[in-house]
Ligand code: SF4
């Protein structure tokens with residue numbers, strides 16, 4: 533299946549980094565994890581398919597077995613949807629019909645200060661562990677005699693993780709542009725496996741989260757780059773409920789992200805289900821709200837060629853960054 537004419541281009545990491553003067557985040561643990569992802573996991577994307585095909589009585593039976601296995605392999609959430617051309621990045625093709633979407637939580641204890649080295653490592657750690665999960669699901673599907681392809685959570689995938697996650701029933705789209713799960717909140721990462729085994733699909737949900745976002749502005753206030761919008765965008769397309777989408781200003785977000793440990797501040801400050809995921813589940817001392825580091829935002833980067841970037845509105849370009857209570861300014865003595 534080919535991508536739709538309306539599909540966005542895949543995020544062009546190299547062009548975006550070039551627009552902000554190159555990659556600057558240097559953390560040994562992150563480099564080690566990235567090395568394992570690119571030099572070990574990527575090599576395990578393909579494998580032998582068993583000659584004998586396992587027969588299933590129904591798509592429901594096949595879906596149930598694969599979901600049980602996905603949870604066994606480390607997923608915290610799993611859902612299934614049919615792939616459509618709009619779920620595929622421009623210029624890419626996907627040979628399969630169904631996507632098995634999986635998500636894995638990031639640990640709240642590592643987002644006590646954002647952005648920070650700890651939060652950066654946690655983001656990449658979950659890219660790695662969820663990478664293991666999708667590889668194991670793919671190996672299992674091949675052992676049943678069926679082909680499949682891996683859509684790794686780290687980025688260079690053919691499928692757009694967010695529309696797939698929404699259709700697979702993971703949650704609703706938040707003002708910060710990430711999916712909010714009704715139980716787990718937004719602090720998780722997603723990946724998927726595409727296959728053509730006939731599978732029963734899940735359905736998108738309406739749990740009132742999008743309505744809640746219309747009244748809450750926590751991520752908007754705590755975004756150190758002022759990149760999150762006040763209003764839904766009339767030009768950014770619709771979410772699965774038919775609402776205009778909230779569109780983050782990538783030209784403002786990316787320079788902050790690239791200079792400040794992949795930022796991610798909008799996720800742990802999200803108040804949706806905050807109390808649930810802020811609990812101290814395993815005896816670790818945690819606070820109920822993160823300390824957000826506010827530093828002067830770099831200049832916006834709008835120099836990536838138009839045909840290499842997706843649409844984003846220029847949000848709050850003329851407004852100074854709001855300084856909420858609980859914020860933290862970096863100074864020369866800060867060690868984050
Ligand atoms: S990642 Fe940081 S800069 Fe980007 S939208 Fe979220 S809070 Fe704002």
Ligand code: SF4
Pocket residue numbers: 706707708744745746748749750751752801802803804
């Ligand atoms: S912080 Fe509030 S407005 Fe932002 S995504 Fe979460 S619930 Fe929505």
